[in-house]
Every structure is written in C-alpha cells, then in structure tokens.
Amino acid sequence: MSEQPTEFNVWARPKEGSLARAVQWTREKWKLSLAEAMSRVNDSKKTGWVLLHERCGWLDVPALVKSLPDFVEPGSAAVTEYELGYSPAGCNAYCATHGLHFLRGSRAPDAPCPVCAGWYIDTVQNGMAYRLTRHDGDGGDA
Numbered sequence: 001m002s003e004q005p006t007e008f009n010v011w012a013r014p015k016e017g018s019l020a021r022a023v024q025w026t027r028e029k030w031k032l033s034l035a036e037a038m039s040r041v042n043d044s045k046k047t048g049w050v051l052l053h054e055r056c057g058w059l060d061v062p063a064l065v066k067s068l069p070d071f072v073e074p075g076s077a078a079v080t081e082y083e084l085g086y087s088p089a090g091c092n093a094y095c096a097t098h099g100l101h102f103l104r105g106s107r108a109p110d111a112p113c114p115v116c117a118g119w120y121i122d123t124v125q126n127g128m129a130y131r132l133t134r135h136d137g138d139g140g141d142a
Ligand SMILES: [Zn+2]
Pocket: 095, 096, 097, 098, 100, 112, 113, 114, 115, 116, 117
C-alpha cells in the first residue's frame, strides 16, 4: 500500500434551523445538485458534523477554522485526516497537541497522529499538494 502524506478535512457543527442555508452553501461549495446537497446535509444531521473543506494542508487549517460560514456554530470547527473521509464522530483517536481527530489503526495499531508523525501535506494551492517540511523525491504531485 502506497502511503500518501495526510491531507486534512475541516468540519463544524451546523446551527439549529440552518438547514436551508446549509443546503445552499453545500451546493455552491461542492457544485452539487439540490438533491445531492440535501442528501449530504441530511447525513451531517445524523453525525452532527458538516464538511466545510476537504484535502487541505496543515498550514491552511488555522485560517479555515477562523472563517467559518454563518450556518455553523462559531468555534465548533474540528479537523480530521482526509483519508477515508470520516467525520470527527467516526474517528477513534484525538491528538490534543494538534487538535486533530484521526483513525488509530489505519496505519499501525499505536500510530501517533499524522502531524506528530510528520507525515502530512503542508499546503494545497490550486489543487496541488506541497510538503515543505520533508521531501521524498515524489515531485510533489497530488
Ligand atoms: Zn499530534
């Protein structure tokens, strides 16, 4: 299995009564049909988390967490590793140092968080993922 450096997803808790706004935002953000957007927002009602940003670099995360859209609870953002796409509710481990929800056991049973492990993408610009901290000769292609 080829191990790609981790990218990150940003989630937040939708506000009560924000359904229509959440659907509109989700539709525009992900370029979905109305039905697809409603399905995704319904899923987020079940898990309690709505996906705001996908496949971000670790250095991109702080700005995204600070500027949340109006239909989520202020300060409710949570960050997960992108791989497998689990919401914070679906992750089984949390690194308090990095504020990162992740899946322990997706690599090794006692694996630390990907940021602790140093195996992650720093920034994603125009769909290209860059690692600034370590270079392994892969040309940086995503
Ligand atoms: Zn960590």
